Amino acid sequence: MAASLPPPYQDVVSPEEEGIFRNALPATQVELHVSCRNLANMDVFSKSDPMVVLYTQAMGSKEWREFGRTECIKDNLNPDFVKSFIISYFFEEMQKLRFEVYDKDKPTAKLSHHDFQGAAECTLGSIVGEFGGRLQKPLINPKVKNPGTIIVTAEEVFDCKDVLTLELKGHKLDKKDFFGKSDPFLLYQFYGLSPNRSYQEYTESSVEAIYYPSTNTLSIRVECYDWDRDGGHDLIGIFSTTVNELKSSPGMTFEVINPKKIKKKGYQNSGTISLVRSKLEQQPSFLDFIRGGTQINFTVAIDFTASNGDPRNINSLHYISPHGDNQYLKALTAVGNICQDYDTDKLFPAFGFDPMCSGIDGVITAYQQSIKRVQLYGPTNFAPIINQITRIARESVKQKLGEEYFVLLMITDGIISDMPQTKEAIVNAASLPISIIIVGVGQAEFDGL
Numbered sequence: 053m054a055a056s057l058p059p060p061y062q063d064v065v066s067p068e069e070e071g072i073f074r075n076a077l078p079a080t081q082v083e084l085h086v087s088c089r090n091l092a093n094m095d096v097f098s099k100s101d102p103m104v105v106l107y108t109q110a111m112g113s114k115e116w117r118e119f120g121r122t123e124c125i126k127d128n129l130n131p132d133f134v135k136s137f138i139i140s141y142f143f144e145e146m147q148k149l150r151f152e153v154y155d156k157d158k159p160t161a162k163l164s165h166h167d168f169q170g171a172a173e174c175t176l177g178s179i180v181g182e183f184g185g186r187l188q189k190p191l192i193n194p195k196v197k198n199p200g201t202i203i204v205t206a207e208e209v210f211d212c213k214d215v216l217t218l219e220l221k222g223h224k225l226d227k228k229d230f231f232g233k234s235d236p237f238l239l240y241q242f243y244g245l246s247p248n249r250s251y252q253e254y255t256e257s258s259v260e261a262i263y264y265p266s267t268n269t270l271s272i273r274v275e276c277y278d279w280d281r282d283g284g285h286d287l288i289g290i291f292s293t294t295v296n297e298l299k300s301s302p303g304m305t306f307e308v309i310n311p312k313k314i315k316k317k318g319y320q321n322s323g324t325i326s327l328v329r330s331k332l333e334q335q336p337s338f339l340d341f342i343r344g345g346t347q348i349n350f351t352v353a354i355d356f357t358a359s360n361g362d363p364r365n366i367n368s369l370h371y372i373s374p375h376g377d378n379q380y381l382k383a384l385t386a387v388g389n390i391c392q393d394y395d396t397d398k399l400f401p402a403f404g405f406d407p408m409c410s411g412i413d414g415v416i417t418a419y420q421q422s423i424k425r426v427q428l429y430g431p432t433n434f435a436p437i438i439n440q441i442t443r444i445a446r447e448s449v450k451q452k453l454g455e456e457y458f459v460l461l462m463i464t465d466g467i468i469s470d471m472p473q474t475k476e477a478i479v480n481a482a483s484l485p486i487s488i489i490i491v492g493v494g495q496a497e498f499d500g501l
Contacts, residue, residue, distance in 0.1 A: 080337055081209035082180060084137040086122055086151065088191075091129040091200035094155035094167040099127040101156045102169065104202070106137050109148040116150055124156040129200070138209060139176060143338055146390055147176040151202055153191060170199030177393035179206045180339055208339045217331040218298060225308065225323035228278035228286040235279040236288060240272055272298070276308050276325065287312075289322035302329050347456050348394040352415055353403040353437045354380060355464040357430040360494075363423045369465050369494050370423050379493035381416060383463050387489060388412030391459055403437055431469035434462060438477035438488065445484040457485040466496040 086104050094100045103124040107116040122133035141147070151174075155167040170191025179187040185206035191199040220238070228234045272293050277285040289308035297304065307321040361368030372378050389412055392398055398411045405422035409415040441460050448456045468474055478488065492498040 080141045080339060082139050082141040082176065082339070083207045083209050084139060084179070085133070085205045085207070086136070087130075087132045087203040087205075088153060089130050089201045089203065090198070091131075091153065091169060091191075092193075092196050092198060093129060094169060099129055100167075100169065101126050102128065102131050103154055103156050103166075104133060105152045105154065105163065107150040107152070108139075109150070111145055141176055141180065141339070143177070144390065149174055149176055149179075151204065153200070153202065169193060170196060170202075172202050174204070175389075175393060176206075177390060179204050180342060181393040181395075183396075185339075185343065206339075208337060208343075215333045215335045216295065216298060217333070219328040219330075221326045221328050222276070222308075223324045223326065225276065225325075226278075226288050226310070228288065234286075234288065236276055237279050237285075239275040239277065241275070274306070274325075276323075291325065298327065298330055299332055300330075302327055341457070342394060345455055347396055348391060349456055349458045350388065350391040350395050351401045351403065351441060351458065351460050352384065352388070353460065353462045354384075354405070354419060355432060355462075355466075356405075356426055356428050357432050357465070358428040359430065359432075360428060360465050362428075370428075372420065372423070380419070380463055383491040383493060384412065384416055384419065384461075387461050387491070388415060391461075403440075432464055432466060433470045433473075434464075434468050434490075435470045435473035435477040437462065438474065438481060441486060442477065442481045442484060445481070445486050449484065457487070459487050459489065461489045461491065463491045463493060465492070465494040 084106075086106075088102060088104070091100055091102055101124050104122045106119045106121070108119045109116050119139070120135075120137050122135045125131040125133065139147075150171060152163075152171045153169040154163060155169055157167060158165045170193040172189040172191055174187060174189060179185060186203065187205075188201060188203045190201055193199040222236055225234055225236055272295065273290060274293065275290045276288040278288055279285055287310065289310040291306040291308055293306060303326070305324050305326045308323045308325055310322045313319045313322065356370075360370050363370040363372070365371060369379055372381070388400070392400070392412050400409045400412070400415050401407055402409050402415050402418055405418050405426065409418050438460065441458055445456070445458045448458075481488070
């Protein structure tokens with residue numbers, strides 16, 4: 053597998069802010085620290101001067117794009133690089149990374165002017181899923197014997213974990229309705245994250261939980277509206293504050309000002325909003341649970357009912373094409389490759405055709421073997437499988453205090469036969485550490501799912 057690594061990528065330059073890791077979606081920020089050990093010496097009269105180039109690959113693309121570079125460390129075969137890489141982390145995506153190590157020979161950015169020492173590929177999930185967030189891989193270079201080892205350590209950037217709970221009270225807010233009182237709600241706009249960027253959140257309750265980046269000087273513009281059924285909400289007024297004020301100033305009163313009325317003679321305000329109390333808490337992230345030792349247990353259940361058609365027939369959903377795939381295999385690969393990064397023992401139960409498979413490749417092999425000998429039948433009952441996972445999870449909680457999290461992947465071609473029982477099973481599992489992923493394949497109606 054290692055020998056199949058493509059050759060080094062020469063002179064591919066793109067800004068660090070580009071790519072799948074830099075987008076507008078909220079995400080956990082992960083900082084990658086890079087070290088190398090026992091690098092092959094590429095220089096004759098001195099030691100190598102290594103640097104590392106990081107490439108990323110977008111989902112569905114085969115193109116590698118440069119994300120960034122470390123500094124160059126002179127005469128060192130065991131470098132610990134100071135410059136790190138900050139990447140947005142998405143659990144639900146397979147984020148491919150490629151690290152290339154070069155011996156820098158000239159003061160130029162062109163990689164073709166430097167000696168390629170070796171490369172290693174992995175996923176971001178495989179790094180954060182390792183114990184301590186530390187992944188060690190051998191470098192690959194067909195032209196160099198024992199090119200060395202690269203070590204990548206992931207640390208979460210604590211940026212978006214604070215939750216500020218506020219209790220607010222309005223007083224004498226302008227009446228916007230003819231036949232009743234106003235129905236006020238608040239819209240929060242956060243400023244100061246970066247140039248030309250803001251973040252919005254709204255709430256209709258008098259008690260709000262606000263998620264925000266951990267910046268006490270962050271400016272907040274609060275807009276108070278009167279809710280209308282037709283969506284044409286009427287602005288009552290606005291006021292500005294900061295995160296620091298909301299955290300530390302209970303009892304503070306804000307004047308609500310309507311910009312359209314501010315020039316009117318005698319206008320003072322459109323009411324006031326008082327801060328009754330505030331509470332600051334930290335919400336654990338997914339990576340906090342992984343670092344704390346939580347194990348993700350991945351289980352697969354595949355629909356082997358007769359409605360899929362004879363696997364030997366080209367029209368069957370279980371028919372394996374000459375290319376070696378079908379819709380079931382595509383779903384298995386897409387979800388399994390992500391989940392297996394966080395499963396320490398990489399042993400996956402596959403209900404119906406193997407009690408324990410080694411990695412997602414083992415699940416695929418077991419499926420391909422089973423489909424040749426299994427007699428397809430019916431009906432499509434989900435409840436027994438969900439109930440089984442529920443029993444396992446409940447027992448795990450009792451014995452290990454919630455150190456395990458269960459992910460159940462169910463792939464089906466049609467309508468669930470036991471919908472009432474399935475709903476009840478899901479309700480029973482709701483309080484347990486379980487996620488259920490249902491993937492529909494084929495042309496059936498999946499509205500019920």
